[in-house]
Amino acid sequence: MAYADQKMSGGKIGAIVIVALIHLALGYAFVTGLAYQYAKKVSEKLNTFDVEEPPPIVQNPNPPPVTIATVPTPPPAYVPTPIVAPPAPPAPPAPPVVSKAAGAKGNPADWITNDDYPPSSIRAEEQGTSVIAWTISTAGRVENCRVTQSSGSSALDQAACRALTRRGRYTAATDAAGNPIATTSSRRVVWKLPEDR
Numbered sequence: 385m386a387y388a389d390q391k392m393s394g395g396k397i398g399a400i401v402i403v404a405l406i407h408l409a410l411g412y413a414f415v416t417g418l419a420y421q422y423a424k425k426v427s428e429k430l431n432t433f434d435v436e437e438p439p440p441i442v443q444n445p446n447p448p449p450v451t452i453a454t455v456p457t458p459p460p461a462y463v464p465t466p467i468v469a470p471p472a473p474p475a476p477p478a479p480p481v482v483s484k485a486a487g488a489k490g491n492p493a494d495w496i497t498n499d500d501y502p503p504s505s506i507r508a509e510e511q512g513t514s515v516i517a518w519t520i521s522t523a524g525r526v527e528n529c530r531v532t533q534s535s536g537s538s539a540l541d542q543a544a545c546r547a548l549t550r551r552g553r554y555t556a557a558t559d560a561a562g563n564p565i566a567t568t569s570s571r572r573v574v575w576k577l578p579e580d581r
């Protein structure tokens with residue numbers, strides 16, 4: 385049987401009514417009986433008194449004038465700051481003294497020839513003068529070839545460095561003690577279209 389289907393018996397209803405009446409009676413007793421005595425006790429304890437104002441402070445109507453003596457401050461002394469020049473940067477190390485210059489092995493004129501003329505430059509009819517510089521290593525090899533003045537064609541400039549790096553051989557330069565040292569050199573390469581193209 386479901387809870388909703390149950391019927392309330394007369395005894396249960398009577399018990400609920402009696403409990404509700406007891407609650408109402410207790411609530412009424414608290415509100416009327418206790419609150420009245422509490423309010424009465426609070427009102428008996430309240431004491432009042434009059435506050436007396438403090439006597440007014442008497443001020444002297446004319447205080448004596450105060451004289452302040454001012455002394456002019458002297459102007460600040462001008463002290464020029466000396467100008468100190470920054471220390472000079474250290475001098476670069478002196479290049480090694482070449483006792484014997486690097487000597488070419490073979491004929492340097494044969495290192496770059498018309499056979500090195502790039503085919504693309506021949507087709508484009510490019511001509512000009514490339515100025516190149518390079519380092520001669522302690523082993524006598526050409527290293528770090530670079531163009532210092534372009535011919536106007538990067539293909540011609542690159543061909544000059546490529547041919548020199550491939551064919552150039554030197555006897556390394558030596559210092560005063562006879563030790564091999566690296567040196568630099570430069571050259572002009574004139575690119576002129578071959579006659580038999």
